[in-house]
Amino acid sequence: ELKVEQNPLFLSMQEGKNYTIYCNYSTTSDRLYWYRQDPGKSLESLFVLLSNGAVKQEGRLMASLDTKARLSTLHITAAVHDLSATYFCAVVPLTGNQFYFGTGTSLTVIP
Amino acid sequence: GAVVSQHPSRVICKSGTSVKIECRSLDFQATTMFWYRQFPKQSLMLMATSNEGSKATYEQGVEKDKFLINHASLTLSTLTVTSAHPEDSSFYICSAPDFSSSTDTQYFGPGTRLTVL
Numbered sequence: 294e295l296k297v298e299q300n301p302l303f304l305s306m307q308e309g310k311n312y313t314i315y316c317n318y319s320t321t322s323d324r325l326y327w328y329r330q331d332p333g334k335s336l337e338s339l340f341v342l343l344s345n346g347a348v349k350q351e352g353r354l355m356a357s358l359d360t361k362a363r364l365s366t367l368h369i370t371a372a373v374h375d376l377s378a379t380y381f382c383a384v385v386p387l388t389g390n391q392f393y394f395g396t397g398t399s400l401t402v403i404p
Numbered sequence: 405g406a407v408v409s410q411h412p413s414r415v416i417c418k419s420g421t422s423v424k425i426e427c428r429s430l431d432f433q434a435t436t437m438f439w440y441r442q443f444p445k446q447s448l449m450l451m452a453t454s455n456e457g458s459k460a461t462y463e464q465g466v467e468k469d470k471f472l473i474n475h476a477s478l479t480l481s482t483l484t485v486t487s488a489h490p491e492d493s494s495f496y497i498c499s500a501p502d503f504s505s506s507t508d509t510q511y512f513g514p515g516t517r518l519t520v521l
Contacts, residue, residue, distance in 0.1 A: 328512075334514070334515070335497055335512045335515045336497070338509060381448070390501060391453060394447045394449075
């Protein structure tokens with residue numbers, strides 16, 4: 294059974310602080326995606342990581358991928374309240390096109 | 405960028421009725437679409453892969469006779485929840501990959517919130 298686990302599930306952090314969300318997966322893959330979801334809304338694409346060692350940055354968020362360790366990270370720098378949302382990683386196995394989502398990390402940034 | 409729409413955005417129905425949800429790719433062709441279900445405060449669970457012109461592929465544990473999928477054209481997939489019950493109440497999201505893009509990214513619809521009374 295394919296598993297995609299995120300850690301932590303819940304994160305409460307103060308504005309200005311840094312933190313990292315981890316995404317571990319159990320299948321062989323070279324495609325990993327990060328999404329943001331606001332309450333009651335669909336998914337917003339954040340990052341697409343397509344190779345081992347890939348690193349992407351956008352604003353206060355930076356994502357990386359280590360395919361050998363089957364691990365991706367989403368690093369938050371100097372958090373602001375607007376980043377409060379639920380973040381999902383999603384993995385696409387080498388043998389298919391289906392997206393399998395992680396457990397999600399609910400982030401609350403406290404002013 | 406590519407856009408995927410869903411209709412309706414919200415639906416409330418009585419137990420035992422059937423509900424049809426449409427998913428459309430608006431500016432690209434999608435030979436494959438995916439259907440997900442998301443319960444409150446949980447992740448998205450892949451239900452099935454919708455294939456244009458052929459039968460859908462269902463994930464383990466998803467009843468194909470209860471969740472009917474039809475992918476009749478390159479821009480439209482429908483999910484029909486048959487004989488809906490309160491436990492089917494959920495947020496249903498479709499997605500479509502745009503294989504013409506360099507990243508094979510998925511574009512997600514806005515979701516349909518189903519409430520079964």
